[in-house]
Amino acid sequence: xxxxxxxxxxxxxxxxxxxxxxxxxxxxxxxxxxxxxxxxxxxxxxxxxxxxxxxxxxxxxxxxxxxxxxxxxxxxxxxxxxxxxxxxxxxxxxxxxxxxxxxxxxxxxxxxxxxxxxxxxxxxxxxxxxxxxxxxxxxxxxxxxxxxxxxxxxxxxxxxxxxxxxxxxxxxxxxxxxxxxxxxxxxxxxxxxxxxxxxxxxxxxxxxxxxxxxxxxxxxx
Ligand code: HEC
Numbered sequence: 001x002x003x004x005x006x007x008x009x010x011x012x013x014x015x016x017x018x019x020x021x022x023x024x025x026x027x028x029x030x031x032x033x034x035x036x037x038x039x040x041x042x043x044x045x046x047x048x049x050x051x052x053x054x055x056x057x058x059x060x061x062x063x064x065x066x067x068x069x070x071x072x073x074x075x076x077x078x079x080x081x082x083x084x085x086x087x088x089x090x091x092x093x094x095x096x097x098x099x100x101x102x103x104x105x106x107x108x109x110x111x112x113x114x115x116x117x118x119x120x121x122x123x124x125x126x127x128x129x130x131x132x133x134x135x136x137x138x139x140x141x142x143x144x145x146x147x148x149x150x151x152x153x154x155x156x157x158x159x160x161x162x163x164x165x166x167x168x169x170x171x172x173x174x175x176x177x178x179x180x181x182x183x184x185x186x187x188x189x190x191x192x193x194x195x196x197x198x199x200x201x202x203x204x205x206x207x208x209x210x211x212x213x214x215x216x217x218x219x220x221x
Contacts, residue, residue, distance in 0.1 A: 073172040080158045085151060092150030094176045106181030109174055113166060122185035135162065141188040152179045 023033040034040065045051050051059040063069055078084040078092070096102055111120075119125040122140035129136045138144050156175050159165035166175065 076157055076167075078154060085154050088154040089148045089151040092153055094149055094153075094179060096173060096176045096180070098180060102177050103180050103184070105174070106177035106179070109170065109178050110181050113169060114178065117163070121188055122182060123188075137163065140182055140185040145186050145189075147186070149179050149183065152182060 025032045031037075031040075045059040047060050049059055050057045054061070068074055078088050110118075114126075116126045116128045117124075117134055117137055118140070119129070123142070124136035124139045126134075126137075128134040140147075153172075153175055155163065156170070156178070157165060157167045170178070
């Protein structure tokens, strides 16, 4: 009896060794034989792959109209008009507290999303401008030194003339973090007004019409 048991154990160990050897393949791109492969890789569509299930063949779908995804921002309460821009300048204020952590996060995000146009001190001399790829934006500490935070949020959300909307890249909280940092740059003083050709005054009048056109992401706000 004992010998039969040890034979079975030996047989199982042998089968295990043989299985583990033959289940491998030479091709490093193939996983070899797998037990229930669907459990490792779900048969789902890649975000940007064509999709036969939808008439427009797009896998990446927009949220159902009128819904707000859990954990996402509520729609921006201001229309993209020059009047709403003025109202936002008066009544829209940051809901986040002024703190070193928020300021630090704002600086970090500014250096990812804004610095290449606006420059490290926000004087409109980022690398895009220095390389001649982009006209200089107005300086935060000069033409924009008194710009209220509500208008900043409005313009970052909808975009303004040559500046695109950043609403799809940055959550509302992240935009407010960045604004906290921009406010420290506003206080720097100086700034090269002669360089800033994309001046605020001339662009303001054209803002709503132009931003609507320029801002392809406005529905994602
Ligand atoms: C592609 C270059 C570019 C990028 C990137 C960019 N901006 Fe701008 N920004 C501009 C230009 C140009 C203007 C001037 C728009 C105008 O008044 O015509 C501007 C204007 C502004 C204004 C003034 C808006 C107003 O109401 O007058 C603020 C504030 C601002 N940008 C903040 C930001 C922040 C914050 C980021 C990063 C999240 C950013 N910008 C990214 C080019 C850019």
